[in-house]
Amino acid sequence: MTTRLPLFPLNTVAFPGVAVPLYVFEDRYRALVRDLLAEPDPTQRVFGITSIREGYEVTAPGDGEGHGAQSLHTVGTVMQLTEHERDEEGTFQIESVGRQRFRLHRIDGSGEYAVGEVDLVEDPPGxxxxxxxxxxxxxxxxxxxxxxxxxxxxxxxxxxxxxxxxxxxxxxxxxxxxxxxxxxxxxxxxxxxxxxxxxxxxxxxxxxxxxxxxxxxxxxxxxxxxxxxxxx
Incomplete structure (x- = not known):
């Protein structure tokens, strides 16, 4: 089942079950964090980390222009925001934990930050x-x-x-x-x-x-x- 997931591209790979601290200073990702914090259910404060392909500067699948999107790997990790601190300048120090993998099909770059159309990847049962x-x-x-x-x-x-x-x-x-x-x-x-x-x-x-x-x-x-x- 395809769902929409805010994206946070990084030059690193995140894994399920692993905690990732992030310093959020770009305007688009500050907006992402603010939207996550507006979600009343903490379990639904989720976004996707997907690794940027080394050596590419072209847009990932979808339209992504306008966000300077780079070519992204299509398998990433759903992250849940678990802790945050906001300083006086509006930047954030956040903690996030990997929940499960996703497969990226398309990027919508029409909003303040990129949103991916993704399928969640389940591990084989048992x-x-x-x-x-x-x-x-x-x-x-x-x-x-x-x-x-x-x-x-x-x-x-x-x-x-x-x-x-x-x-x-x-x-x-x-x-x-x-x-x-x-x-x-x-x-x-x-x-x-x-x-x-x-x-x-x-x-x-x-x-x-x-x-x-x-x-x-x-x-x-x-x-x-x-x-x-x-x-x-």
Whole structure:
């Protein structure tokens, strides 16, 4: 079922279950936040984060002109605004949490900010209960621990800390947000259709990263993710 969703394009990838802090200063996104806060039901204060395609400056699917819209990936994440602070100048510091994925079909740029026509993407039912998904979760977490240890040795200590959920689905999302991967790799993980395949891809990407770190003893170019896991 197609629905309309306000869009907040970013040069990053957001994941379900992961908290994303945002500093909102552009007029169009201030208007978006004000409209969200006018919604009396906090659970309906939702918008979409979709990643901007690197190297493109053309309009995404739809009409988007007039907003300087750039080419967007068509799979993004529905975010719920959970906390906010407004300063005297009218800018916002907000906290948002990923709820589920969406697929973008068209952009309406006729208003103050872009609104997408999207389909919500549901995860396959019961996938967290399959023995193969549970096995993949354990294997991927062990690979991540080895990756974290190797990265910590390069930086003189552990740099990726914290506990992770046991659910294969939410483990796949939290590791996708935490690991030092490129934007293209994170978008690929977001677009992977099920947790088992996502965990397998994560393990492959981490193994490649560890091989690269062993071959060239320098740090990955990507900064440590500051996104936080949230079970809400």
């Amino acid at each position: 996938e967290d209960l399959t023995p193969s998904a549970i096995e993949q979760a354990g294997r991927t977490l062990r690979t991540f621990e080895a990756y974290r240890e190797q990265l910590g040795q390069l930086r003189g200590g552990v740099v990726l800390s914290g506990t992770f959920p046991t659910s294969p689905t939410f483990l796949s999302w939290s590791l996708s947000a935490t690991c030092l991967l490129t934007g293209a790799e994170k978008q690929r993980l977001l677009e992977t259709t099920d947790a088992e395949s996502r965990l397998l891809l994560l393990r492959h990407l981490l193994a490649e990263e560890m091989r690269a770190m062993r071959a060239v003893p320098s740090l990955p170019a990507t900064e440590v993710s500051r996104l936080r896991w949230s079970p809400n």
